[in-house]
Amino acid sequence: GAGVSQTPSNKVTEKGKYVELRCDPISGHTALYWYRQSLGQGPEFLIYFQGTGAADDSGLPNDRFFAVRPEGSVSTLKIQRTERGDSAVYLCASKDSGNTIYFGEGSWLTVV
Amino acid sequence: GDSVTQMEGPVTLSEEAFLTINCTYTATGYPSLFWYVQYPGEGLQLLLKATKADDKGSNKGFEATYRKETTSFHLEKGSVQVSDSAVYFCALNQNSGNTPLVFGKGTRLSVIA
Numbered sequence: 001g002a003g004v005s006q007t008p009s010n011k012v013t014e015k016g017k018y019v020e021l022r023c024d025p026i027s028g029h030t031a032l033y034w035y036r037q038s039l040g041q042g043p044e045f046l047i048y049f050q051g052t053g054a055a056d057d058s059g060l061p062n063d064r065f066f067a068v069r070p071e072g073s074v075s076t077l078k079i080q081r082t083e084r085g086d087s088a089v090y091l092c093a094s095k096d097s098g099n100t101i102y103f104g105e106g107s108w109l110t111v112v
Numbered sequence: 113g114d115s116v117t118q119m120e121g122p123v124t125l126s127e128e129a130f131l132t133i134n135c136t137y138t139a140t141g142y143p144s145l146f147w148y149v150q151y152p153g154e155g156l157q158l159l160l161k162a163t164k165a166d167d168k169g170s171n172k173g174f175e176a177t178y179r180k181e182t183t184s185f186h187l188e189k190g191s192v193q194v195s196d197s198a199v200y201f202c203a204l205n206q207n208s209g210n211t212p213l214v215f216g217k218g219t220r221l222s223v224i225a
Binding site for chain 1: 144146148154155156157158161163201205207211212213214215216217218
């Protein structure tokens with residue numbers, strides 16, 4: 001399909017492990033966003049990319065979180081030394097030229 | 113900074129009832145306003161949007177009008193169905209640059225037959 005694609009859809013990991021979450025945006029969208037949604041809450045902004053560079057990473061909660069987008073398309077969100085509080089849905093989105101943001105279905109991360 | 117406030121749920125309605133979910137915002141300038149919907153077990157989907165004052169967004173029988181004078185973007189539907197049961201999020205972003213969406217906390221709607 002032509003939507004935002006995220007993998008894995010579900011990930012269960014042990015506390016302390018390293019996790020990578022992948023996002024493939026809609027083709028041609030230069031702006032890419034990562035959000036985190038905890039149960040019963042609205043999505044919270046983490047980071048956004050314009051092309052290859054992180055234009056705003058003010059939402060990353062701490063230095064265990066990092067994201068890259070080396071070729072300006074696919075992005076990877078990396079979480080080191082995972083904690084139980086990192087359990088959430090991680091949402092990726094990309095934006096079209098009409099200022100509309102489209103979301104993927106999310107990666108559900110559970111840290112046990 | 114910019115913020116969105118929406119009515120707390122959950123909201124429970126009978127089928128064919130009228131729905132209003134209130135949303136107000138605080139923002140500089142003239143943001144775009146959005147309603148997103150999240151059905152059980154699914155990702156966020158754009159429901160409707162409005163990009164300037166007095167614009168009305170509409171989709172699937174839902175409507176919302178951008179009211180700058182009251183800084184509001186209330187979601188309405190004249191006759192809800194069981195399939196409308198979901199969580200609804202009001203959101204805004206600035207039209208300049210690639211600023212991120214700012215979301216409200218969401219309102220859970222349950223429609224019973």
